[in-house]
Amino acid sequence: MYDLLFHHIGSKILLDGAGKEFLKTMFIPKKLRKKQYLLQEGEQGKYMAFVNKGCLRSYSIDEEGREHIVQFAIEEWWIGDMYSFLTGEPSDYNIDALEDAELLMIDRKAQNSILEHLPAYEKYLRILLENNYVATRRRLNNMMAKTAEEKYLDFIKQYPHITQRVPQHMVASYLGITPETLSRARKQRLTGK
Amino acid sequence: MYDLLFHHIGSKILLDGAGKEFLKTMFIPKKLRKKQYLLQEGEQGKYMAFVNKGCLRSYSIDEEGREHIVQFAIEEWWIGDMYSFLTGEPSDYNIDALEDAELLMIDRKAQNSILEHLPAYEKYLRILLENNYVATRRRLNNMMAKTAEEKYLDFIKQYPHITQRVPQHMVASYLGITPETLSRARKQRLTGK
DNA sequence: CGATTTTTTGAATCATATCAACGTACGTGG
DNA sequence: CCACGTACGTTGATATGATTCAAAAAATCG
Numbered sequence: 058m059y060d061l062l063f064h065h066i067g068s069k070i071l072l073d074g075a076g077k078e079f080l081k082t083m084f085i086p087k088k089l090r091k092k093q094y095l096l097q098e099g100e101q102g103k104y105m106a107f108v109n110k111g112c113l114r115s116y117s118i119d120e121e122g123r124e125h126i127v128q129f130a131i132e133e134w135w136i137g138d139m140y141s142f143l144t145g146e147p148s149d150y151n152i153d154a155l156e157d158a159e160l161l162m163i164d165r166k167a168q169n170s171i172l173e174h175l176p177a178y179e180k181y182l183r184i185l186l187e188n189n190y191v192a193t194r195r196r197l198n199n200m201m202a203k204t205a206e207e208k209y210l211d212f213i214k215q216y217p218h219i220t221q222r223v224p225q226h227m228v229a230s231y232l233g234i235t236p237e238t239l240s241r242a243r244k245q246r247l248t249g250k
Numbered sequence: 251m252y253d254l255l256f257h258h259i260g261s262k263i264l265l266d267g268a269g270k271e272f273l274k275t276m277f278i279p280k281k282l283r284k285k286q287y288l289l290q291e292g293e294q295g296k297y298m299a300f301v302n303k304g305c306l307r308s309y310s311i312d313e314e315g316r317e318h319i320v321q322f323a324i325e326e327w328w329i330g331d332m333y334s335f336l337t338g339e340p341s342d343y344n345i346d347a348l349e350d351a352e353l354l355m356i357d358r359k360a361q362n363s364i365l366e367h368l369p370a371y372e373k374y375l376r377i378l379l380e381n382n383y384v385a386t387r388r389r390l391n392n393m394m395a396k397t398a399e400e401k402y403l404d405f406i407k408q409y410p411h412i413t414q415r416v417p418q419h420m421v422a423s424y425l426g427i428t429p430e431t432l433s434r435a436r437k438q439r440l441t442g443k
Numbered sequence: 444c445g446a447t448t449t450t451t452t453g454a455a456t457c458a459t460a461t462c463a464a465c466g467t468a469c470g471t472g473g
Numbered sequence: 474c475c476a477c478g479t480a481c482g483t484t485g486a487t488a489t490g491a492t493t494c495a496a497a498a499a500a501t502c503g
Contacts, residue, residue: 119395127387140384179372186379191333193386194320200393201426202312205459224481233394238459240483398491417449431491433451 058086061109062161065133069184070177083171084161089113095136095152095160102141102148104162108134111158112222115150116230126230129155129219135185155223200233206242208232251279254302255354258326262377263370276364277354282306288329288345288353295334295341297355301327304351305415308343309423319423322348322412328378348416393426399435401425 108130116126130136141148171178213220226236301323309319323329334341364371406413419429
């Protein structure tokens with residue numbers, strides 16, 4: 058259950074046996090069935106979740122009732138509303154499972170405990186944030202300067218595994234285009250080029 | 251010269267006199283005249299810079315030769331190509347001064363020294379990244395779901411000081427819209443509403 | 444000042460959204 | 474394991490917000 062998490066942390070910082078034992082006591086395992094919510098808008102995002110198995114998404118719903126997918130998460134990814142997690146403010150986001158999922162969750166108190174007992178964990182978190190920073194910058198760049206087709210091409214290039222696991226209209230939502238536009242962009246690639 | 255930096259760091263973590271003295275030895279002061287580059291595409295982004303005075307921007311240039319402003323930075327902000335800074339890869343970005351500026355720069359080696367000697371600095375960096383995360387998420391949301399006018403309204407709401415200091419066409423570039431569109435959006439606000 | 448840069452305005456064009464309809468795949472309960 | 478209902482993807486016609494190109498007006502700078 059914890060192997061994948063330890064592998065992930067261990068790839069960023071030094072993690073010994075004692076560290077692992079300690080970490081085991083800090084995370085809460087949780088299973089989620091497909092379509093189940095991990096977080097709903099208005100709740101406080103008390104947990105950040107490491108995905109041990111399965112696929113989830115986070116999304117917001119705008120005034121017109123449209124869903125905007127913020128993030129997908131598959132094995133070895135973290136998901137949660139970082140802002141709500143850190144500030145305690147109610148979340149603007151929903152998170153639910155696109156496939157049955159196994160999670161390892163941590164709350165703020167436990168994370169602070171880890172940071173006290175395992176100082177290198179600070180570095181682990183920083184690295185995660187740095188990676189996220191780079192990925193988000195890339196996404197922003199795509200959103201600002203690319204056509205619908207280019208956005209899609211970059212998505213399948215960067216996340217080939219996700220492309221295969223989530224419905225196409227959710228990819229469209231992630232890319233900020235309509236399902237119709239995505240459908241047409243894909244068609245063009247195959248035929249006219 | 252260092253007051254603003256110490257104030258900023260001191261607002262996030264505990265910083266004593268010895269810490270300040272140590273930090274002074276790690277940062278490189280630099281003055282930049284308006285239009286001068288801090289970083290040019292292709293160079294390695296060896297420094298992250300804290301803005302003590304002035305105004306800068308970072309931007310990329312796409313295949314069609316168009317500028318896309320990634321970030322503005324005024325007093326108490328950090329600017330630099332984080333990715334290039336961390337990885338040593340050549341940068342895709344340019345950074346230049348929109349006003350004469352005073353900077354405090356740090357290279358990777360010095361930052362690592364700080365992290366060794368002043369462990370709380372790890373927390374400081376994490377907090378910066380977290381704040382950046384939240385701001386970028388907001389921007390992404392605006393890019394994906396908002397009209398040109400809404401993007402502009404959110405910008406002046408979030409960055410009223412910047413609005414007044416940078417030319418309008420650069421705000422347009424930051425928002426991912428054309429100067430003409432921004433001009434029209436502003437006009438509509440005043441007249442027709 | 445004159446020269447450059449910036450902003451505004453207008454008209455034509457373009458990419459994407461919208462609305463609607465249809466075919467297909469899918470999973471779920473009988 | 475089949476059949477039905479819902480969800481999903483595709484296609485077409487039209488609408489719309491933003492871009493593009495051009496040029497004038499306004500502001501800024503040396």
